[in-house]
Amino acid sequence: MPPPPPTPPLQQTIYVGPFVFSESSTELDVCPHGAIGVATTGTISFIDRDVPAELNNADGARWKAEKGTEWEDARMLVAEEGEFFFPGFVDTHIHASQYPNAGIFGKSTLMDWLDTYTFPLEASFADLATARRVYARVVARTLAHGTTTAAYHATIHVAATNLLADICVERGQRALVGRVCMDTLSPEYYRDESVEAAVRDSRACIAHVRQLDPRGELVTPVITPRFAPSCTTPCLRALGELHQETGAWCQTHISENAGEMAMVRELFPDSADYASVYDEAGLLTPKTILAHAVHLSEAERKLVKRRKAKVSHCPASNTALTSGCARVRELWDAGITVGLGTDVSGGYSASVLEAARQAIMVSRHVAMTEGDGAKLSTEEVLYLATRGGAKVVGLEDKIGAFKVGMQWDAQLVGLGEVAKGEEGKIGEDGPVDVFGWEQWEERVAKWLYNGDDRNTKAVWVKGRLVHYRPEMEHRN
Amino acid sequence: MPPPPPTPPLQQTIYVGPFVFSESSTELDVCPHGAIGVATTGTISFIDRDVPAELNNADGARWKAEKGTEWEDARMLVAEEGEFFFPGFVDTHIHASQYPNAGIFGKSTLMDWLDTYTFPLEASFADLATARRVYARVVARTLAHGTTTAAYHATIHVAATNLLADICVERGQRALVGRVCMDTLSPEYYRDESVEAAVRDSRACIAHVRQLDPRGELVTPVITPRFAPSCTTPCLRALGELHQETGAWCQTHISENAGEMAMVRELFPDSADYASVYDEAGLLTPKTILAHAVHLSEAERKLVKRRKAKVSHCPASNTALTSGCARVRELWDAGITVGLGTDVSGGYSASVLEAARQAIMVSRHVAMTEGDGAKLSTEEVLYLATRGGAKVVGLEDKIGAFKVGMQWDAQLVGLGEVAKGEEGKIGEDGPVDVFGWEQWEERVAKWLYNGDDRNTKAVWVKGRLVHYRPEMEHRN
Numbered sequence: 001m002p003p004p005p006p007t008p009p010l011q012q013t014i015y016v017g018p019f020v021f022s023e024s025s026t027e028l029d030v031c032p033h034g035a036i037g038v039a040t041t042g043t044i045s046f047i048d049r050d051v052p053a054e055l056n057n058a059d060g061a062r063w064k065a066e067k068g069t070e071w072e073d074a075r076m077l078v079a080e081e082g083e084f085f086f087p088g089f090v091d092t093h094i095h096a097s098q099y100p101n102a103g104i105f106g107k108s109t110l111m112d113w114l115d116t117y118t119f120p121l122e123a124s125f126a127d128l129a130t131a132r133r134v135y136a137r138v139v140a141r142t143l144a145h146g147t148t149t150a151a152y153h154a155t156i157h158v159a160a161t162n163l164l165a166d167i168c169v170e171r172g173q174r175a176l177v178g179r180v181c182m183d184t185l186s187p188e189y190y191r192d193e194s195v196e197a198a199v200r201d202s203r204a205c206i207a208h209v210r211q212l213d214p215r216g217e218l219v220t221p222v223i224t225p226r227f228a229p230s231c232t233t234p235c236l237r238a239l240g241e242l243h244q245e246t247g248a249w250c251q252t253h254i255s256e257n258a259g260e261m262a263m264v265r266e267l268f269p270d271s272a273d274y275a276s277v278y279d280e281a282g283l284l285t286p287k288t289i290l291a292h293a294v295h296l297s298e299a300e301r302k303l304v305k306r307r308k309a310k311v312s313h314c315p316a317s318n319t320a321l322t323s324g325c326a327r328v329r330e331l332w333d334a335g336i337t338v339g340l341g342t343d344v345s346g347g348y349s350a351s352v353l354e355a356a357r358q359a360i361m362v363s364r365h366v367a368m369t370e371g372d373g374a375k376l377s378t379e380e381v382l383y384l385a386t387r388g389g390a391k392v393v394g395l396e397d398k399i400g401a402f403k404v405g406m407q408w409d410a411q412l413v414g415l416g417e418v419a420k421g422e423e424g425k426i427g428e429d430g431p432v433d434v435f436g437w438e439q440w441e442e443r444v445a446k447w448l449y450n451g452d453d454r455n456t457k458a459v460w461v462k463g464r465l466v467h468y469r470p471e472m473e474h475r476n
Numbered sequence: 477m478p479p480p481p482p483t484p485p486l487q488q489t490i491y492v493g494p495f496v497f498s499e500s501s502t503e504l505d506v507c508p509h510g511a512i513g514v515a516t517t518g519t520i521s522f523i524d525r526d527v528p529a530e531l532n533n534a535d536g537a538r539w540k541a542e543k544g545t546e547w548e549d550a551r552m553l554v555a556e557e558g559e560f561f562f563p564g565f566v567d568t569h570i571h572a573s574q575y576p577n578a579g580i581f582g583k584s585t586l587m588d589w590l591d592t593y594t595f596p597l598e599a600s601f602a603d604l605a606t607a608r609r610v611y612a613r614v615v616a617r618t619l620a621h622g623t624t625t626a627a628y629h630a631t632i633h634v635a636a637t638n639l640l641a642d643i644c645v646e647r648g649q650r651a652l653v654g655r656v657c658m659d660t661l662s663p664e665y666y667r668d669e670s671v672e673a674a675v676r677d678s679r680a681c682i683a684h685v686r687q688l689d690p691r692g693e694l695v696t697p698v699i700t701p702r703f704a705p706s707c708t709t710p711c712l713r714a715l716g717e718l719h720q721e722t723g724a725w726c727q728t729h730i731s732e733n734a735g736e737m738a739m740v741r742e743l744f745p746d747s748a749d750y751a752s753v754y755d756e757a758g759l760l761t762p763k764t765i766l767a768h769a770v771h772l773s774e775a776e777r778k779l780v781k782r783r784k785a786k787v788s789h790c791p792a793s794n795t796a797l798t799s800g801c802a803r804v805r806e807l808w809d810a811g812i813t814v815g816l817g818t819d820v821s822g823g824y825s826a827s828v829l830e831a832a833r834q835a836i837m838v839s840r841h842v843a844m845t846e847g848d849g850a851k852l853s854t855e856e857v858l859y860l861a862t863r864g865g866a867k868v869v870g871l872e873d874k875i876g877a878f879k880v881g882m883q884w885d886a887q888l889v890g891l892g893e894v895a896k897g898e899e900g901k902i903g904e905d906g907p908v909d910v911f912g913w914e915q916w917e918e919r920v921a922k923w924l925y926n927g928d929d930r931n932t933k934a935v936w937v938k939g940r941l942v943h944y945r946p947e948m949e950h951r952n
Contacts (some may be wrong), residue, residue, distance in 0.1 A: 104918050320836075322848075375798070418613050431928065431929060449825070450824060
């Protein structure tokens with residue numbers, strides 16, 4: 001595995017410049033001249049909303065002194081023109097093991113996609129070298145996209161899954177790491193041998209992750225039944241018991257596709273609906289993340305709400321695999337917590353920014369038939385990508401926004417300025433062109449619609465610098 | 477305007493390496509070890525489909541000699557591992573003047589979007605400095621995205637429109653350049669004063685472009701009634717006469733949005749339908765490009781087919797503005813020629829690759845309700861982006877594929893190789909990760925779904941190098 005980028009030891013740091021975050025699902029808080037003081041613990045100690053616009057490292061001494069003696073020696077990182085700080089993204093559903101297949105799915109739909117593309121690739125993670133190569137890249141790549149927290153599905157392999165957790169800790173990415181369980185309706189070459197094996201191996205991964213990070217400050221285990229059709233009722237129940245016993249989170253899929261739903265009805269004839277299958281197994285709780293939820297009935301929405309389970313909206317995947325359009329507005333109206341998932345590799349992109357863009361697009365497709373109320377705004381999808389996701393993984397008090405006491409999980413975003421642009425360098429600043437007359441809201445919209453990892457100049461998790469672009473070298 | 481990148485004088489060149497292009501709408505021709513000889517005229521002189529895999533500048537002398545004495549001194553550009561040559565993209569519908577608004581449209585739909593965002597921006601092109609700044613950037617940016625041919629809508633301003641043509645010639649981009657005509661239902665501050673003014677100013681632009689490029693080898697004028705609602709019947713008829721008289725192409729919009737269509741029914745009560753409005757004005761001909769065509773009736777499809785008019789499919793814009801889903805399969809089944817348009821800034825992105833991606837996504841939304849037959853494949857959208865577009869602008873004999881006698885409008889595509897990747901450099905090779913086990917079709921799919929301008933290493937139009945990435949500096 002290539003070495004992680006050099007990270008200076010954690011030092012008290014003041015981040016100076018514009019910052020933007022979701023104050024609510026409909027409102028961005030834009031502070032054009034701010035400063036955020038971050039302690040060596042990674043916690044935000046103070047936020048100053050009105051610092052002199054021209055503040056820089058040289059003339060900041062007096063201003064720093066006003067913050068108290070403990071900030072006198074603090075490092076300062078000052079945003080350059082056009083840059084702003086934004087919370088890191090939360091990817092609430094990503095299959096780390098499927099990353100090499102990103103963009104490879106042809107015209108398939110869910111069930112044939114699993115057999116053709118997914119199971120053979122996942123099975124190859126029995127080989128640890130393969131796992132290392134892929135997982136190292138996934139973590140590096142998602143950090144580069146600004147993903148500070150990811151809820152990962154791995155494979156059934158204990159060693160490979162534990163390795164993914166190791167890599168997350170080493171690279172400093174916050175993660176839920178889940179060993180996939182599947183004891184039926186999966187290929188002979190890739191399935192749990194028995195319910196006991198599924199539980200035993202899940203326990204092994206839970207133990208490893210907890211030993212790695214006893215207080216769960218960065219990584220935490222997550223029980224991961226693939227989805228109802230690939231687990232027998234005894235397996236689901238045993239995992240439900242494990243969920244209760246260990247207090248580990250649970251993540252799985254629900255109501256993604258018509259064929260899958262028909263299978264669930266056939267396989268679980270005694271359950272009222274798909275959500276009830278999980279509920280009856282003890283797997284529908286406030287610590288459950290349900291990916292997709294494209295076709296939930298009203299009764300299911302009510303049950304999910306009652307159980308306080310969370311939903312991961314995966315728009316790119318749902319469209320790519322022709323699964324359908326999940327209705328975020330409907331889920332919200334039912335009182336359900338929603339975040340965004342890239343769902344690599346049903347989703348073709350590991351970028352949460354792309355997922356946010358696709359959430360906009362899908363909401364417009366819903367609006368075409370169901371009216372304008374379905375449309376999601378720029379503000380709403382950026383909320384989903386940050387605070388919504390934070391709530392989905394139970395970290396809403398720690399991440400997703402800039403508030404005193406929360407942690408510095410953040411990205412420095414920079415957009416290309418036409419005024420500064422040299423023709424020969426076009427593309428180095430990313431695909432966004434700012435002409436200088438844009439309002440803040442318009443700059444953010446330009447980033448959302450055309451931005452990419454080139455605009456994510458640096459990324460921090462819990463105060464630690466975990467990724468930066470080459471042009472940031474001299475500023476670290 | 478910043479200077480164009482240095483371009484060496486045209487020299488006979490042999491492009492050595494894999495090349496890929498659309499053999500038909502359903503089939504990619506992939507040649508893993510090819511060589512394409514391009515004459516100083518920019519014309520493809522020979523294609524060798526089976527060159528030694530290890531051929532390079534040093535040992536190529538003998539091989540070159542076999543091509544004939546005139547190739548002995550030819551320059552060679554050899555693709556590096558993972559790179560391939562692909563035809564340049566054709567953007568059949570892009571409003572160059574709206575580029576600064578890319579990504580800025582909020583929750584608007586067509587008619588309020590025009591009033592709120594579009595007309596004020598377009599009106600500002602009365603100022604030539606604004607026009608120069610924007611148009612220079614648009615041409616540089618679209619070249620960087622691999623757009624070798626663009627059908628541009630400019631504004632009503634003669635000087636600014638002529639400047640756009642000048643910039644295209646200077647930068648070497650193939651283009652149709654159109655001055656927008658609109659003599660009614662437009663703001664007082666931004667409209668043609670009279671039918672005579674619309675015709676006079678259109679003539680002025682046609683004359684300028686033809687004087688600039690008498691044989692129309694690079695740029696050609698295009699008559700551009702904005703759309704039926706913003707032109708009176710006398711104006712449309714006068715432009716129809718001008719179309720016939722001058723032989724200049726025509727481009728406009730059709731059936732994009734329900735509100736617009738209702739206006740057309742109200743404004744043109746004597747016409748059977750929207751397509752007939754153009755037909756009765758003499759504007760529906762084999763040299764007509766109709767953008768959007770989201771809601772064409774069967775009768776209109778038959779009329780468009782009978783007149784051999786072309787359609788520009790603008791998927792990103794149609795979704796972003798909630799206009800609807802154009803059905804490419806239905807248009808094809810009706811025998812209509814279709815290409816892709818970015819439709820900046822109704823479309824948020826100036827990238828035809830993004831338009832191709834969105835064409836896939838929109839086709840899947842259609843498939844959700846109308847069945848799998850609607851789905852477009854990777855091959856089909858790449859055909860739309862190249863040969864389909866070439867047919868739309870009447871250049872199918874010259875561009876869009878690699879055939880002897882056609883012109884070298886091409887891009888060198890390179891994907892990131894994980895094997896080669898250094899962590900610190902992640903992102904420099906673009907967002908695509910190739911693990912080495914992918915088949916050619918899968919590499920192309922990865923490019924389509926996750927690729928961006930970083931993967932477009934160099935771009936040629938008519939044999940001239942018109943864009944290259946910094947890392948190509950030493951290879952030119």
